[in-house]
Amino acid sequence: MNAQTSLIETDIERYLELHRNKSLLRFITCGSVDDGKSTLIGRLLYEAHALLDDQLGALDADSKRYGTQGDALDFALLVDGLSAEREQGITIDVAYRFFATERRKFIVADTPGHEQYTRNMITGASTADLAVILVDARKGLLTQTRRHSYLASLVGIRRVVLAINKLDLVDWSHGVFAGIEREYRDFAARLGIANIVAIPLSALHGDNMTAPSTNTPWYHGPNLLQHLEQVDIATPADHGPLRMPVQWVNRPDHAFRGFSGRLLGGRVRPGDAVRVLPSGRQSTVARIVTLDGDLDEAVNGQAVTLTLADEIDISRGDVICAAADPAGLADQFEAHLVWMAEQPLLPGRAYLVKLGATMLGASIGPPKYLVDVNTLDHLAAKTLQLNETGVVTLTLDRAVAFDPYAHNRDMGSFIVIDRLGNQTVGAGMLHFALRRSQNIHWQAVEVDKTARVRQNGHRPVVLWLTGLSGSGKSTIANIVERQLHALGARTYLLDGDNVRHGLSKDLGFTAADRVENIRRIGEVARLMVDAGLIVITAFISPFRSERLLARHMVDAGEFIEIFVDTPLAIVEQRDPKGLYKKARKGELKNFTGIDSPYEVPQAPELHIDTTSSDPETAATQIVEYLARHGVIRAPV
């Protein structure tokens, strides 16, 4: 076959020696179904001898059955994995392929070129060092070429191969090639993509794929495989300062305490001074421990266990940094966010964010703008839908160590996780910390919550009544307030009437508006709790996440969730305001229980079954609960 094969035959030891010191390049291929992307990957695998006889056999059979190349091999079929997709004739997810030469092992992320699949492209690109962007020579730069280039630059890919394919169909025209290349360079300059190599190709026939083609005597650059083998793969983080998020505290016995993690930046040697974030404590590295013995040095990308000279408290998620150049520390950021779920972003909702080895509570503000990935225009938006991308403010529930994404991809990237379904719903890149939050220092006030508690003679709490419309929340809340007032407690009742007509009169009843409404109520309740009041709220508050958000706004023990439980059949029968009837007729949209879900509390402090007790009894139950838990003095 070729030199590699003959070396395998004649001197396997030498072959293995050559393959021992390969480096690793990860790249993505972007283009549409018609640009010949799958053919290009299939051809690379074929030429690099990554295909085995039985795969070739299956390919031969598949080519005859599904292929589009007559009796010739249809390389595209190699890369289309799942049978459902094969039937549709499209690739719909990210697939990873592997091949190797004696210089490099390659991991190819094959990402689809369809309009709706920004999500997959971002996923594939997030781990790639380089992007191969395919252009059909007959069509030139298309909207999707710009989209793919923008998304590649968004995730920090700075090396692009512009694969101008199907040049055989334009008579190997140098003019066509040069025109497309020039146009692309102008466009890519705007995106900050500096390293571009344009290659004239016919993936179908193999021209310039792994050897110079005689059809393009005017082209003097590298062929595709040659370029992939030679391109420099160093990242900014390799030369940056030490960063090692602690994944696992390693304590086999009392004598050993190590910190296991993978270097995400720089290098480390025993004796190096380090600073641990967020605590800011300093120490020096004592040992770099591995099963193969202690190391003199570890470099970016290596997984090791460090021990330090001093006993300092470090837990999972902390980041060990170079003392002279530590990471930033902040809890509020400007970030670029790509939304990946069917359910749109709900600004203000309590999400989880994973950053490094840390899981944090987070909320995301409404987008400052979203980016039209086709035109790069900035557009106004209230939320982000699936496959949309925009700039947002990210607020975390505590400060974390980070670097801007542009400096260090792994220290500046995060994923957003839905608290209930646990789906990964978004992916983001940190631009910079917002100083705003750090500059607002709380006024140190002498009359504080403790002082107010002393004067009021009771503790402040939020009584959060939740339940379906018509379950009796307001009725019960009113009686509770009357009883507490009679006992001398300072109270305030927040309900639909006094909130919806004022504070939240700009909000409707969509899921996003409900979230914002509850956030406002939570904030008001928090201020009132700080003022020493017993706050009673009576809102449907159908979503667990928002109730959780409101709960976390006040101190532990200050939030008392009361589930006013009336089955839908009964509230619908009662229907005091005729709302259920309207909703059933479709005249009222987003009505909880009908076409909008009610998420039942899983562990409310109090559960009131209204089918077995009247409102007076229910209110008394609540007041007794407060007495029992020392919020108020027991009624005499």
Added chain:
Amino acid sequence: MPDLTHLQRLEAESIDILREAVAESERPVMLYSIGKDSAVMLRLARKAFYPSRPPFPLLHVDTTWKFRAMYALRERMAQESGMQLLIHKNPEAERLGINPFTHGSATHTDLWKTQGLKQALDQYGFDLAFGGARRDEEKSRAKERVFSFRTAQHRWDPKNQRPELWRLYNARRNPGESIRVFPLSNWTELDIWQYIQQEDIPIVPLYFAAKRPIVERDGLLLMVDDERFPLRDGETPELRSVRFRTLGCYPLTGAVESLADTLPAIIQEMLLARTTERQGRLIDHDSSGSMEKKKTEGYF
């Protein structure tokens, strides 16, 4: 700067995955099938947590039809690693005496392996299981996530997998749901062999060529590993120099004729033979797209 080699990078990535998975689960377990991929995965686990022992047990879902040499290595590796070894045999398959000869490979595999695995995971309440699968093994694996989410019924839904970005793995799940984690996702067969050589990892001797008692049946060279092998009329085991490219249940695993009795010779043969390793196993040939079907049903 001295660039890391591809094996160093793969090793670091796998260690990263192992640590992250352990840190984010309550009851992790490592599926240990005794083959070469399991051997590499076990070595990586020991590296990931050293000087601690890997903080999870090994689980072997036993079909009772593995090669004897595999059982021998299993005991040895459990002892060397100091890890707890759990062995699960599906009691129903045991009671029915399920075997590949009378019940066929599909039933045998389903009851012993697929059902057995689900039983074991449920019985011990494991919420995360490491498996040695690689993306280069089979087409449907190429799109598998490193952290692969399974429903409470252990089902894999290829349309509903979580996007995986950077090095940020999402291992969150609700009670009853579980995650399968594949630390070797980005390794190829050649990488595995190179690593075994570099690290001098013990593997089952059946991978090396030796004279073994063989009968030829349905185009496969089957080894008569014990007296349970029912010989058909006219079949006499003859000693032939063979080795195995992949190890499963001995009546379902075909040998290849070979003289390769060293690692370089095996690698040489692998590279020249150019036949992917699962082809020696009967189970992938049951029907087209069969691996994909098995996976949605809960097979590893």
